[in-house]
Amino acid sequence: MLYEAHVRGWDTPEGIFSLSQLRQDETTAQTPLPAYAVEILEGVAEHLERIDAALATYSKAWxxxxxxxxxxxxxxxxxxxxxxxxxxxxxxxxxxxxxxxxERSTDESPKFINGLLGAIDDMRDTLSNTETDQTLSGEAIAKLESSVPQSFDTVAKTAAAGGVLEQIDLDSLE
Structure with missing residues (x-):
């Protein structure tokens, strides 16, 4: 449903919450939306800005x-x-x-996703403990900035091995 929200131009917290509610209220499926699916949708909607900031931080060239x-x-x-x-x-x-x-994406996607999410997992404590207003504190920003070159380098090289970033000169990123 996050894909659907994005394609419809509803990939905002409000749009995702609305789509979640719509699917719970007016479903054509034979079974109701699983509780964990609702938890994921609402969790992503609640933390969308922080999630996207983390993804963008570790994928600057992409x-x-x-x-x-x-x-x-x-x-x-x-x-x-x-x-x-x-x-x-x-x-x-x-x-x-x-x-x-x-199963659902390009041949290069699993490697890129692995590298990017691995970088986020490495910074899990810093990223998940930021201020509740969805902005990063000065300390969190400093930790992120100090880790980005090394983490991004890992992501870029992993992605390049899969052909995702062929047009980028990886040596210039170090």
Missing amino acids: PLHRMPEVDLAIMRVAAWEILFNPDVTGPVAITAAMQIAE
Whole structure:
């Protein structure tokens, strides 16, 4: 449903909440929307700005608007699980995201998703403990900025190995 929200231009917290409510109220499915699906949708909607900021921070050379829409939806779910769901470990969320990407996206997507989400998981404590108004504190920004070159380098090299970033000179990023 995050993919649907994005395609419809509803990928704002309000739009995602509305789509979640719409699907719960007016479903044509034979079974109701699972509770965990609702929890994911509402969690992503609640933390969308922070999730997108984390994704953008670790993928500077690959802006969110240039990512395949399916990949963005997959990464938003996994980033929410990594950062805001204490019941899911980072490796479990990353593995699930990669498996979905293998089935639903491009051949290069699982490697890119693995690298990007791995970088987010490495900064899990800093990213998930930011201020409640969805802005990063000065300390969190400093930690992120100090980690971005190394983490992005890892993401870029992983993505390049899969052919995602062929046009970028990775040596200039170090």
